[in-house]
Amino acid sequence: MPRILAIDYGIKRTGIAVTDELQIIASGLTTISSEATIAFLKNYFSLEKVEKVLIGEPKQMNGLASESTPIIEKFVLDFRNNFPEMKIERVDERFTSKMAFQTMIDSGLKKNQRKNKALIDEIAATILLQDYLTRKMI
Incomplete structure (x- = not known):
């Protein structure tokens, strides 16, 4: 079965997570420079079968588009x-970065390690993907 890949695209960095081949478990894959995302994906898609890509959709608390929406929309068009x-599916990414930071605290990472923004982005993509998988199972 092909994998599902999730992208937490940002201005500087992009977190990427992927499922196992049975689409049960989400795992962080990497965090890369946002400008290298398309090149990274071309290589990854040549090596792995991917059925669908989830791309985070940033929203404000009131549900309206966030200020980073135009940057994400440009990436979606490029993608x-x-x-x-x-196949692309847009998913609400509100709170994923905060949840990622809390996950780092809960897992016992030291304060210095929690400053690693690349790790936060990768965990955020993983949370986005695992939440999608959980909702899909229900």
């Missing part, structure tokens, strides 16, 4: 141009 056959 569609490069991978026209790939």
Whole structure:
């Protein structure tokens, strides 16, 4: 069975998570420079079968688009141009970064380790993907 991949796209960094082949467990894959995302995905898609890509949709508390929405929309357009056959699903990413930081605290990471923004982005993508998998099972 092909994997599902989740992208937490940001201005500087992009967190990426992926499922196992049975689409049961989400795992952090990496965090990369946002400008390298398309090149990274071209390589990854050549190595692994991916059924669908989830792309975080940033929203404000009131449900309206956030100020980073135009940047994400530009990436989504670029993604569609490069991978026209790939299914995309947009998912609400509110609170994923806060949840990622709390996960780091709960797992006992030291304060210095919790400053690693790349790790926060990767964990945020993992949370986004695991939440999607959980909702899919219900």
